[in-house]
Amino acid sequence: MSQSFSRTPETDIIDYRSAEHLLAARDPRGAIKLLDEVIGQHPESTAARLLRARAFFAAAQLRAAELEFTIVLEREPDNAFAHFALARTFERANRPDQAKRHFRLAAALDPQPEYVTAARFEQT
Incomplete structure (x- = not known):
């Protein structure tokens, strides 16, 4: 346009x-x-x-979302929301191991109840 x-x-x-x-x-x-x-x-x-x-x-x-969230995290590695959202993206794309890592990073950076619950720290 x-x-x-x-x-x-x-x-x-x-x-x-x-x-x-x-x-x-x-x-x-x-x-x-x-x-x-x-x-x-x-x-x-x-x-x-x-x-x-x-x-x-x-x-x-999802691929485009993953790319944008990754760019954000390259610039702001301590952005808990971006980690959480990237984890949701991986979860939706059926990539649970990558999702788990970013859920845990989000919860470690900002222990909001939603982030902590998603991180499932009690499960290894």
């Missing part, structure tokens, strides 16, 4: 916020389209990549 206007920082913020709303409204593909533009302009934006990863996950595009 070609846009006839030049992008501005404000445009990117509006697109990012609109993508958040689309994801909340269960339109992950719409969110992905907006975030592709934002990330095209700001490839260093970890927040935009994390949101796009969530949208990919919601759209059942």
